Amino acid sequence: MKSHIQTDYFVIGSGAVGMAFVDTLLDELPNADIVIIDRFAKAGGHWNSAYPFVTLHQPSAFYGVNSKELSQGRRDEIGLNKGLGDLATGPEILAYFDTVMRQRFLPSGRVRFFPLSDYKGEGVFEHRLTGQTTQVKAKKTVDCTHLNTTVPSTHTPNFDVAADVTFMPLNGLPHLSEAPKGFTIIGGGKTGIDAILWLLENHVPPQSIRWVKSRDAWLINRKHTQPFPEFFETTIGNQANMFEAIAGATSKSDMFDRLEACGYFLRLDTTVRPTMFHGATISEAELAELRRVKDVVRKGRVAKIDAETITFLNGRTEPSLGHVMVDCSATAITNDTIKPVFKDDVITPQTTRAYQPVFSAAMIAWVEANIEGEANKNSLTGVVPLPDDLDRFVRMTAANFMNQALWGQNKALRLWMREQRLDGFSKLVSQVDPDDTAKIDILNRMRAAAMPAMGKLQSFLS
Numbered sequence: 267m268k269s270h271i272q273t274d275y276f277v278i279g280s281g282a283v284g285m286a287f288v289d290t291l292l293d294e295l296p297n298a299d300i301v302i303i304d305r306f307a308k309a310g311g312h313w314n315s316a317y318p319f320v321t322l323h324q325p326s327a328f329y330g331v332n333s334k335e336l337s338q339g340r341r342d343e344i345g346l347n348k349g350l351g352d353l354a355t356g357p358e359i360l361a362y363f364d365t366v367m368r369q370r371f372l373p374s375g376r377v378r379f380f381p382l383s384d385y386k387g388e389g390v391f392e393h394r395l396t397g398q399t400t401q402v403k404a405k406k407t408v409d410c411t412h413l414n415t416t417v418p419s420t421h422t423p424n425f426d427v428a429a430d431v432t433f434m435p436l437n438g439l440p441h442l443s444e445a446p447k448g449f450t451i452i453g454g455g456k457t458g459i460d461a462i463l464w465l466l467e468n469h470v471p472p473q474s475i476r477w478v479k480s481r482d483a484w485l486i487n488r489k490h491t492q493p494f495p496e497f498f499e500t501t502i503g504n505q506a507n508m509f510e511a512i513a514g515a516t517s518k519s520d521m522f523d524r525l526e527a528c529g530y531f532l533r534l535d536t537t538v539r540p541t542m543f544h545g546a547t548i549s550e551a552e553l554a555e556l557r558r559v560k561d562v563v564r565k566g567r568v569a570k571i572d573a574e575t576i577t578f579l580n581g582r583t584e585p586s587l588g589h590v591m592v593d594c595s596a597t598a599i600t601n602d603t604i605k606p607v608f609k610d611d612v613i614t615p616q617t618t619r620a621y622q623p624v625f626s627a628a629m630i631a632w633v634e635a636n637i638e639g640e641a642n643k644n645s646l647t648g649v650v651p652l653p654d655d656l657d658r659f660v661r662m663t664a665a666n667f668m669n670q671a672l673w674g675q676n677k678a679l680r681l682w683m684r685e686q687r688l689d690g691f692s693k694l695v696s697q698v699d700p701d702d703t704a705k706i707d708i709l710n711r712m713r714a715a716a717m718p719a720m721g722k723l724q725s726f727l728s
């Protein structure tokens with residue numbers, strides 16, 4: 267028999283985006299009633315299926331939900347992230363979201379959480395263990411499944427693998443019981459990077475690792491993403507460098523050269539021109555480690571793998587070498603279709619700041635609570651396209667600039683952002699002492715280059 271419940275906000279998905287949205291809504295709309303469902307048993311979304319050695323790639327200091335710190339307030343003292351803000355591990359992130367649910371959301375008396383529940387459409391969800399269905403009547407539905415994050419353990423590769431090949435997502439690596447002949451890592455993104463760093467850290471010689479990548483990526487230097495006062499010059503200074511590089515560029519290609527020359531971008535191999543950008547962040551020490559792996563195969567996309575051969579879509583081949591084949595080919599966020607964030611009684615959180623889905627979700631909740639009218643809400647929450655190829659970088663950066671400029675004109679939003687830990691950087695800028703000439707100089711450089719950079723991006727777009 268179907269049961270019925272009523273609520274103000276029906277949130278589908280308790281991943282980081284759903285959690286960040288609800289956290290802000292609780293503060294901004296003190297009377298709102300909220301129902302959250304998820305097919306997982308615990309909040310935290312894809313982190314429930316992550317590989318055991320996963321960590322954030324950005325500092326914990328600006329990930330999670332606004333109301334609760336995730337960082338331990340430390341700079342790492344050892345390892346490849348030494349000197350930089352701590353990076354939460356997968357288990358830490360899951361424990362964090364569970365705590366937010368149990369110690370903040372549920373005790374508020376305004377949130378009801380239905381785990382192990384599949385959304386079926388039309389306001390109906392079904393419990394995975396009992397089959398019980400529930401009809402939700404809500405003023406608004408918040409679809410936090412839109413980004414469709416995929417991870418290696420749950421995705422299906424888009425190439426064929428013969429049954430006699432040892433093939434596994436990187437989740438399987440810690441469970442190997444016998445040393446294989448070698449490891450072939452399939453995928454050039456962040457997961458591939460994580461797999462290689464983990465193997466090297468665990469004493470696998472670089473000669474036993476082969477890296478198959480269809481595209482090379484521009485990477486962000488993690489040193490430049492640190493939202494801490496002692497990193498002002500590197501972090502905000504890097505923004506100024508970026509603005510100036512774009513403003514001075516004579517072509518799209520020249521822009522990427524300048525972005526690399528000023529330190530904004532890193533790449534694995536300075537002789538190979540990257541053709542993608544996924545927003546992956548890396549430390550200089552991690553990059554040095556990756557460069558120890560010399561066997562990098564760039565033959566395009568894999569079509570099939572059998573015991574003898576890896577065959578690529580373009581017909582080229584590579585011997586399988588009896589290696590364990592490690593699948594790192596899942597793209598984290600797969601849905602790059604763009605919808606209006608606010609449409610009738612549906613809210614679809616998407617990125618309003620480049621590669622910051624959780625800040626964006628919290629900001630969208632603030633807009634929902636504080637701005638009247640669908641058109642006004644949508645004008646503040648223009649969707650920033652997800653990163654992918656180099657043209658997309660231009661569109662993404664232009665949309666990002668545009669949002670920053672618009673938000674700067676809304677005083678209430680500006681003041682709110684300054685106090686939010688997920689924002690990371692507004693506070694850093696707002697706290698600059700007017701007598702600190704070095705920092706003021708950086709801010710002036712940014713201001714001077716902002717409009718020319720925007721104009722340049724527009725010209726590249728047209």
Ligand SMILES: Cc1cc2nc3c(=O)[nH]c(=O)nc-3n(C[C@H](O)[C@H](O)[C@H](O)COP(=O)(O)OP(=O)(O)OC[C@H]3O[C@@H](n4cnc5c(N)ncnc54)[C@H](O)[C@@H]3O)c2cc1C
Nearest residue numbers: 279281282283304305311312322323324384385411415598
């Ligand atoms: C390895 C890895 C590292 C990352 N590191 C960072 C980082 O450092 N910084 C950063 O900003 N981003 C990072 N990301 C990007 C990441 O995708 C986002 O940070 C964020 O976790 C995405 O959250 P989400 O809620 O959109 O997606 P998800 O975590 O996928 O949550 C969506 C939820 O919706 C539920 N759901 C979907 N369909 C249904 C349905 N029909 N019924 C019920 N429930 C449903 C799912 O079960 C899931 O719990 C990383 C991603 C990966 C894979």
